[in-house]
Amino acid sequence: MEDINSAQSGTAVETLAQQFPNTVLKPGSPRYEEENSRFWNRDNADIRPSAIVTPSDAQETASILKTLSDTKTDFAIRSGGYMPVPGYNTSSSILISTTHLNSIELVQGNLVRFGAGNQWGSVYDFLEPHGLVVPGGRSRPVGVGGFLLYGGVSHFYAEVGWACEAVVEFEVALASGDVVVASEKENGELYWALKGGGKNFGIVTAFTMKTRGLPKMWGGVRVAVGARETAGKVFEAMHDGIQGDVDEKAHVEVISFFVPQMCQSGDPMFALCLAYAGEVERPEALRGFLDIEAVQDGTRIATQRELADDDKQNIGYDKRGLFRAFSYRSNSQLTLDIYTEYYTLAKQSGMFDEDAGAMAALLWLPAGRKLSSGTSAISLGEEAEPYLSCNICFRWEKPEASKKMHAVADAIAEKLKKKVQDSGAFIPFTYGNIAGVEDTTFEGLPGKTRKRLREVAARYDPQGVFQKQVPGFNLV
Template identity: 85%
Template structure:
């Protein structure tokens, strides 16, 4: 059955749910992408189910008719076509309920963004290991693992999920937890879209009315970069303070970085009301042009990606420009990523070579307002060797995942930007391979289409994932008809 016939079938059965091109709701829904290149794709219909039962009925029709479809939660995945389709797009927008259950658990629909969850939890003095930026959707974040302010203590954020509500391709609705559908429960904690459509998550909360954190901004000279990377590597080696969090972001935009050096945004957090925590001393000693750290709530730290309290006027424009490039859905972007062992010198070499290559690549001639960024995820013990799908085994050592991010505006530049990013990524991967430091796994939420995700997991993990997929999706609907990172 073709897309048009399937669309009409869906529209007859779910008249208030199917949106067609040209309607105001369709145009609004199709604008909800972090990457404008994805918004340029025009699905033949966007379907917005409002319950798990409706979702299951819709996916059953798509399965029976062998119609391709995509699934979108917050729209943050930048990989072209991974969260949209020229056929059918299922948007979870209307699955947006949030409630406390069983006292200390929070259940929320897959259509929420983390900002909505934090708005609900903050008045109750509660937190969850969720996204570090307000606009990030809950669905893709949790299904691919998720890195929160509490990663050193909890590991991947999905470890705090106690139950998934799932619509299967068969039209069945199931819950997956430690007692029911235990194998599916395990697989969904990092296994992505490969088993069904998760319509709701139930997570553990904890009481933490206030914590410490914020963003420190520094000019990325060679000397400063060396200090930053020394502190970053120290944070995942030896005795790790599980209350400490760091995200190291560097970026270069020619008109913002007139000295020629990139900028650092050091995103720090500590799960307690402790001023200048010892575990983050190395980052606090870096000379900063602005220090936005303070006592705050989890919601306020997530809001740092939207506004920053106390930034002096000189750096407001720099940070707002960086955030505009990094977080809005009105311009275009891409990710590439790779993981590696090694020390501060290797990371400094990667940093230096990346910005040299970016400046020489022609990307800023292609779009003068473009941004080249490099971000690091320090995968300490709880991330590298925990119990989730994407942990690398009990004996796995801490490692770093490095994320290349480009942002630009001109649509005609997209093809060239992807080619440039591919070339730079391959050169940096070769550098870590030549150093004997390469790890063949990349966390999917920072990966590009050419990067190794599930393929880089231990063989026993891959085998178990395939077995779970065969049991819950025997026709392979979510492998064959749905874009994204597939199992192998």
């Protein structure tokens, strides 16, 4: 089978090289090596595609797709390169990189249109002089493509819901070689499916999103030592923030991490990433987090761009990494138990003996009512209750440690998921942008949603190119 795949990719590379000589990059060329370095997980950069293809517009993207469909050649798609799942945004066959799809412009006054090759930092650089913001990634290096196609969590999640809810139009290259626009008025079913449905329908080459005027807001990162008492306060504040009457201007992302050299007390650290959509110092809605003693406090009045520029754990593209994740509904005590058991298991696993500079992190996404019950393809239903998505993240440097790290993470993830399942709090759906290959994503959605997504895929990709030839979270 490998020989067949290799022959197919070789045929496709030569065909594409004749059609688009300036677009196909082959191993050894400087542009190839530069493109193949753009992965958050260095394990993905170790994969060497037969060719990297960098289309310059939607029609060229569609023509490339038609060739790959006709030759039944496997390929992967990459926007910002942030997805750490091994092989999900690269391939030993052909990689389509959206790097050159990087235009940004204001349209119709209050809408912004940008190519799929942008990172959020570029979008914010463009919008800041206009005093505008958009519900995008919370860190500058995150790519726009995968972020929006799997939902996207922004500083405005409590008000907007998934960031994709603010997309008013997708430009999409299909495997048929056609380019279509998906919006409420045109290809409406595809428009709905792309708001969370991932890579399963085509390659989105451009997004048009709603903006809002917000020259400055309050936010930043507060760092605290994660002793058990402090952790209890953090989780009480986090659970309170998605229950009852929620201030929709408030945002929180709770990140905990343990690096032996940095955490010499033996306790993990917390990075409490806070924001409030207004120039309000110490917003009341976030008082539970602000009352926690911090060893470092970076909160201030700032622009969206400045908040995205803040240093956050795990953002550098210089290490290896992985994700595992699960979702649940419960209380702060269960979350504290998950936190305690996670770091106990990580320390006992030998991962820090394998790589002394390794990091184990645990992150929580508080999925309030707007995220759980919105109109996108990853809504859990109109009556869905708020929940938490919990993300396991490892980072390390040594390539020889990768096998050990994945084995440890998988073992810990299964133990924590069983703990949640035994408590009756488990939710099968996992947000794709924080999930690992073993986690449930689309299969955790309501049955009627899965059926509708499959029907849309069958209509716009009748040959199943994006189910059969493209790695990633497929529809089931």
